Amino acid sequence: MWNLLQIELFKIFKKPRTYLAFAIIAAFIFLIQLGLLVNGKDWMKFMLGSLDETMNIDYSKLVNGYAVCFFVLNLLLVHVPILVALVAGDVVSGEASMGTLRLLAAKPVSRTQIILAKYLATAVYVFALLLWIAVISLVISIAVFGENDLVVAKTNGLQLIEANDVLWRYFFAFGFAFIAMMVVAAISLLLSVMSENSIGPIVATVGIIIVCTLISEMEIPIYQKYIKPYLFTTYMLGWKGFFYIGSTEDGETIKGSIQYLPGIIKSMAALMVYIVALVSAAVFIFRKKDILS
Amino acid sequence: MPAIIKVNNLSKQFKEINAVDDLSFTVEQGDVYGFLGQNGAGKSTTIRMLLTLIKPSGGEISIFDKNLSTHRSDILKQVGAVIEKPDLYKYLSAYDNLAIFAKMSGIKADKKLLMEQLKMVGLDERAGSKVKTFSQGMKQRLGIAVALVHNPQLIILDEPTNGLDPQGIADMRNLILHLSRELGKTIVVSSHLLSEIELVANRMIIIHKGKKIVEGKVAELLDPSKSLVQLETVDNVAAREKLLQTNWAASLQNNTVKLQLKMNKEDVPALIATLVTMQVQVLSVDPMHSLEDYFLSLTTQPGHVESFAN
Numbered sequence: 001m002w003n004l005l006q007i008e009l010f011k012i013f014k015k016p017r018t019y020l021a022f023a024i025i026a027a028f029i030f031l032i033q034l035g036l037l038v039n040g041k042d043w044m045k046f047m048l049g050s051l052d053e054t055m056n057i058d059y060s061k062l063v064n065g066y067a068v069c070f071f072v073l074n075l076l077l078v079h080v081p082i083l084v085a086l087v088a089g090d091v092v093s094g095e096a097s098m099g100t101l102r103l104l105a106a107k108p109v110s111r112t113q114i115i116l117a118k119y120l121a122t123a124v125y126v127f128a129l130l131l132w133i134a135v136i137s138l139v140i141s142i143a144v145f146g147e148n149d150l151v152v153a154k155t156n157g158l159q160l161i162e163a164n165d166v167l168w169r170y171f172f173a174f175g176f177a178f179i180a181m182m183v184v185a186a187i188s189l190l191l192s193v194m195s196e197n198s199i200g201p202i203v204a205t206v207g208i209i210i211v212c213t214l215i216s217e218m219e220i221p222i223y224q225k226y227i228k229p230y231l232f233t234t235y236m237l238g239w240k241g242f243f244y245i246g247s248t249e250d251g252e253t254i255k256g257s258i259q260y261l262p263g264i265i266k267s268m269a270a271l272m273v274y275i276v277a278l279v280s281a282a283v284f285i286f287r288k289k290d291i292l293s
Numbered sequence: 294m295p296a297i298i299k300v301n302n303l304s305k306q307f308k309e310i311n312a313v314d315d316l317s318f319t320v321e322q323g324d325v326y327g328f329l330g331q332n333g334a335g336k337s338t339t340i341r342m343l344l345t346l347i348k349p350s351g352g353e354i355s356i357f358d359k360n361l362s363t364h365r366s367d368i369l370k371q372v373g374a375v376i377e378k379p380d381l382y383k384y385l386s387a388y389d390n391l392a393i394f395a396k397m398s399g400i401k402a403d404k405k406l407l408m409e410q411l412k413m414v415g416l417d418e419r420a421g422s423k424v425k426t427f428s429q430g431m432k433q434r435l436g437i438a439v440a441l442v443h444n445p446q447l448i449i450l451d452e453p454t455n456g457l458d459p460q461g462i463a464d465m466r467n468l469i470l471h472l473s474r475e476l477g478k479t480i481v482v483s484s485h486l487l488s489e490i491e492l493v494a495n496r497m498i499i500i501h502k503g504k505k506i507v508e509g510k511v512a513e514l515l516d517p518s519k520s521l522v523q524l525e526t527v528d529n530v531a532a533r534e535k536l537l538q539t540n541w542a543a544s545l546q547n548n549t550v551k552l553q554l555k556m557n558k559e560d561v562p563a564l565i566a567t568l569v570t571m572q573v574q575v576l577s578v579d580p581m582h583s584l585e586d587y588f589l590s591l592t593t594q595p596g597h598v599e600s601f602a603n
Contacts, residue, residue: 003397004397006396007393010389011382011385014389015384098382098383099377099378100381102341103374103381103439106344106345106372106374106376107394107397107398108366108367108369108397108398109366109397288348290341290346290348291341292341292347
């Protein structure tokens with residue numbers, strides 16, 4: 001299995017397409033950082049809106065590395081699935097269209113091992129992608145903008161997280177995002193197993209994410225009650241929960257706390273169930289598949 | 294010789310189509326076994342079933358005396374294959390492709406071994422070049438290197454000369470003969486071109502519409518004493534009726550369209566003499582010597598072929 005994983009990683013990281021995602025992310029984040037470096041205060045004023053009139057706010061402190069990273073993640077994590085699908089949708093179907101799948105499947109390794117190795121290799125790619133985002137959006141932003149308290153907007157107002165209470169939240173947020181992206185990778189893998197060309201699974205994955213996200217966000221009771229609880233997109237943005245800090249009855253924030261921890265755990269569990277179900281389905285279909293390509 | 298491949302009553306259905314229909318054959322150790330059939334005859338489907346790429350609808354395959362479905366991994370460790378086009382990872386070098394498939398075949402191949410393998414197929418100087426820069430012939434040679442890198446006992450080559458130029462075809466032929474004669478490998482080679490098989494195979498099977506038409510030694514199938522002789526007369530139906538009244542009846546093939554006899558070529562003058570005596574007006578007499586004639590005859594007239602094979 002280790003041999004197979006090494007081979008799959010070698011193949012993924014030898015493909016120019018793989019680095020496209022890294023380049024896109026770097027360009028996107030650098031653009032945001034550049035913009036906030038020039039107009040950061042104006043942006044923060046806009047974000048805080050009318051609070052400016054009632055409170056004495058030091059905007060230069062609020063536009064810090066943590067805030068920039070939070071802004072980046074809010075914008076970026078919605079689009080990262082597309083970049084994940086770009087690679088995960090190609091892992092089996094790409095081999096089918098290239099004609100190498102038949103060579104691969106005629107080797108003395110089980111088809112289950114092939115699929116699992118491909119999924120694990122995709123996991124390494126997703127991890128590398130998120131690590132890349134973390135390094136550029138967090139480490140570089142801290143280096144450029146410095147560390148300070150993080151202001152997070154909630155539905156019922158704003159909350160302030162002290163600077164020394166932020167970093168671990170990012171660690172867990174990226175961990176959660178990794179699991180969420182692995183659901184996307186599992187969808188792509190399943191579609192990839194069923195297809196003979198790469199474009200189909202990639203486009204289909206993106207389509208599924210768009211449709212499910214739209215349904216998740218529709219405020220229509222029948223969808224909210226009967227469909228939304230079963231959609232993976234409902235749970236994908238659970239990473240934000242790590243930035244909702246718990247508070248006392250007096251309204252004081254509790255350092256090191258998380259407001260809705262059971263909700264986050266439930267979301268993670270739901271995403272894990274999705275992963276197991278989708279990968280199992282991919283293995284089952286691939287084992288039964290006649291390789292005619 | 295012990296059997297390396299035993300196929301019993303193999304079949305594969307794709308919806309309504311019987312791609313392979315109750316096919317049985319045996320490949321013995323050391324054979325260069327020709328697998329012949331026109332395009333769409335079921336050759337590739339059968340070969341893919343031998344390599345576990347396609348699951349049979351029925352029947353059994355055993356290789357090296359082991360059931361393929363229960364000992365897949367053990368068997369495939371000793372099998373090398375080139376399956377139709379030599380498709381490899383275009384964005385990787387020849388060396389990387391070879392290293393990947395060596396690893397997947399379960400061997401620890403060092404650089405020396407891999408370079409030797411590339412040298413064997415004349416690609417050592419292009420080891421670092423990406424496959425996308427290779428010609429079809431070079432890809433085919435690299436495909437052969439991939440198939441042989443783990444020193445398999447059984448080599449399966451599905452249409453290995455597809456897309457090759459005459460020199461490439463000759464090289465492939467020499468390689469097959471070298472692998473068989475010098476290294477004692479058992480080889481299954483499929484083709485729709487009889488001329489290729491004729492030059493390399495010692496045993497062969499011909500399939501048509503998924504069914505076995507004939508199986509046997511190439512030398513016997515080419516034996517002049519078993520030549521088919523095709524007659525063309527002014528009235529073939531009348532000629533057949535007349536021949537059925539003579540000693541030639543046993544040689545007549547069950548064919549309502551063509552008038553063919555299985556007979557010694559040396560007896561052709563006697564046949565003509567008989568026909569003249571019976572006042573049959575003969576237009577032509579064609580002894581069909583070559584395997585190609587035989588193949589074309591078989592695949593266009595299956596009913597007649599079965600009788601020829603018996």
